[in-house]
Amino acid sequence: MNKRAVIVAVFVMLLFSAIFSAKEPTVEATSGLINIETTTMKFVLNTELGVLERIDMKVEGKSELIYRYANDGFDIFEDNEKLIPGDFDYYVDENTDVVVEFYYEGGTKTFVIKNDPFYNFLVITNFPGKTLKMKIPYISVSAQDERSGYGYHVSFSDKPTSVFVTTSDVGRFSLREITNISGTAVVRNYAGPKKLVYISEAVPNHYEEVKQSLDDIGALSIFSYIHHGLVVSLYWFRELTNSFGWAIIIFTLIIRLILYPLYHIQTKSMIEMRRLQPEMEKIKKKYKDKQKQQEALMKMYKKEGVNPGTGCLTLLIQLPVFFVLYSVIRYFSEMFAYSPRFFIWNDLSTGGFGQNILLILISVAAGIYMATITSQDGRSARQAMIMSLIFPFLFYSLPTGLFIYYATNSVIQLLITMIVYKRYDMKGVSFREVLGLPAKPAK
Template identity: 30%
Template sequence: MDDQNKNLILATALSFLVIMTWFVLFPPPEQPVDPNAPTATDSATADDGVITPSAGAGGEGAADVAAAEPAAVDVPRVPIDTPSLAGSLSLQGGRIDQLSLKNYRQTLRPGSDIVNLLQPVGSAAPYYALFGWAASAGLNPDQVPGADTIWQVETGDTLTPDTSVTLVWENGAGLTFRRQISVDTDYMFDIAQSVENTGDATVSLAPYGVLARHGEPANLKNFFILHEGAIRMVDGELTETDYDDLEPANAQEKIAVTENGWTGFTDHYWMTTLVPADNSGAKIRTFHNARRDIYQTDATLNSQNLAPGQTISVSTRLFAGAKEWEAIRNYQNDEGVEGFLDSIDWGWFFFLTKPIFWLLHNLNAMIGNMGWSIIALTLIIKAVLLPLAYKSYVSMAKMKELQPEMEKIKERAGDDRQALQKEMMALYKKEKVNPASGCLPILLQIPIFFSLYKVIFVTLELRHAPWIGWIKDLSAPDPSSIYNLWGVFPWAGPEPGSILALIFIGILPLILGISMWLQQKLNPAPTDPTQQMIFAWMPWVFMFMLGSFASGLVVYWIANNMITFGQQYLIMRSQGYKPDVFGNIKSSFRKKPKPDEK
């Protein structure tokens, strides 16, 4: 076995082992349907059990289980209507608790409902935002608005990007609380809270914002490659915590913010986040109220003294929507939400996934089709790696030319492995050939493959992105199937994620296997039977192994194989070696003689 074939098999086997390990650890999940849980009326009969901050002696923010009253019957609501959002806020607590994403559907089926994000108490999966003031010196908890306080509308009847809504509540002891809520055309709310002291005593109170989620989300994927759960950024440090790793309510961690910070919950494609406008001195905490099974994060600012005749105000922003890269980038770059792009889970290879997605996003902006953009991205990646590929393929061509000389060395050395290695190294040095250089392009493809897999799986822009014909969602596996002869027979194909789906693969995986097989035919089959078997099976093993991966990833792999085929063919010909592709294909179909026939 010559060194070139050894290195090629080593690199191929290593690639196979890494991808196989990845496939076992991180199997492509079924494409889940985002549940559009039914929304109940506002006549809930149980308290929400949310834990509201209390200011304490110095605004420290100890945990207090709110003595929440039963939710009121038929509480009025204020509609929310923007180009991106539809829903309403409840006058009970002034909660933002009913929100759907206009531009996103649960599935690709015609008439599919839009995605629900926030839902009120009494629904199947309550998830909402609360804001208020925590009582400190001179005040009792019932003298500040709580989770179930009934507010009145002072101005505005519908919340839109052009019209804000102002709520008002008086505590009957000289304090008037107002809450002005506005929203932009994307997903950012601004909640400006103020309190006016018309009494005769100085009081102290601290503003806060709360996000509460009752139970884990129904569509939780529990997929290692993706973070779902609590997320926060404090003074440049990102912290991600899974739901099952959150501390209980009586042991929650309070994180002090020195300069900037935000906190929230992130799903696969959607997110809610609190962004205090005045971050200095804020306290952020995230925990699980196990008794109520409520996951909660909140941000509390320092207590403020309010003298008679004074008015104080503070703003907190709420992001509630889709994790669109462009929108989140604008909030980070233009509106000062530091590190907001890191709310998208770029993973360990962030130094590759971020630029790859940036390039893919801009290609899609020019081309207008994400599938063709993936192919264009592949061309660019191959162009960047061309100098290395050129050197590798030149080395492979020279190795072919040296094959006769290498056979002579093997004959001379016989069983003397030390002499064989010494003469081989001398030959490589004399001819300026590096036998390991052929492995580098293959090895470099591994982190690029993983990074692109991450980009396709995690980023919202690939969700439901069509390419051509039957490929309507590049983030999902190829829906075609040999099972029904790709739609010729009337029965449906196997369900995604099932065993049958792994066996009865679609058109794209089949093309992938053929492209890998053709790439092998640039070189004659190795003479060693073990090598022949590995090379014969590898394209088809990869075909079935990657058949249930996202279509976008398979498109990349096919494009990469075809471009590599062209590059290798042209470069090897330029070095005087003419690959006999058709001859190698013919030889692969010849019947191999049995040992006793030789």
């Protein structure tokens, strides 16, 4: 079988089409409550008081309570008297956002639950000729984890790690409330994990102030900024291609190219050790004493200019990078559900055997061919192939977006290995050798 043909086929399988697939929210009205669920959030609104009762954020399939009502669910007051709605209505608009309107004497308050991955929602008040005060939610245990400024309020919690941001260009912010609200006021909110890219999308007008507040609170670290730089890079590719599938592939390719010198050193070291294998076997047979054997091996390494630890060292340097890269892609797991269709996948946020079978096969194929290139004999190739068959199946439940990274990384590593081994004229084994068959007769 032609190896080049297989590699070309692997890349052909990664072609895609971009057809957007919207995710419909669910709305359920019960006695005194409205339950709203989107891909990323669960809301409960109290229809008797016209307030936000509860928020749960959904991260990677897990739902975590981040806010519960404590007389701070956007309650509105006029002259210190709490206003109670007389009626309400709700519907799903053309953008698939959920709109809940509360009707008061002299005005309205509207909740707009955005059906997007950015954990955001709006609260819009319209009370012509009135000046109001609004109590705003907070999730921090202590006031030390809150900040207020011109047009914004931030509260932070580390159990679970989450941020609640409220912003508005109308009214005056103080700790846990907005005063002097008049006319129509649009209050933008973010209630979700500590993800700066998501916050910037939810509250763009006050993002810099919010980021500085989180830094002042101590919610951000040096690693947060390094990680954020990589996250922004991946997000830029997503904006460029309008596809997280292609963004992950391009991002992974660029990172692998940057790391190529290290991988080349590692592979070269492995090749040199492989070439010295016959001499090493002779030394082991000649010297039964372990100390003399080690001395002879070190003498040989020095003579040949080989450092046996080089390959391990470069591998250790690369491993943290791959873990960080994995976490960067995982950062956008909520957005996978809203990403355009990629090839055969409607939703990159889901996983499972059926969903990831094509990527599993790509990873297995790449691993099998890698084994034929890097192995010295049929026995070692078979062992490597068994691992290549087993390993991808261990991750079958990963979201497809993450598995695209895994499969892409496998294919890129195969291509780089082919290039390096060809450069040093290293021969692997054929499939006939792997199967224990005699060599194919020359034509």
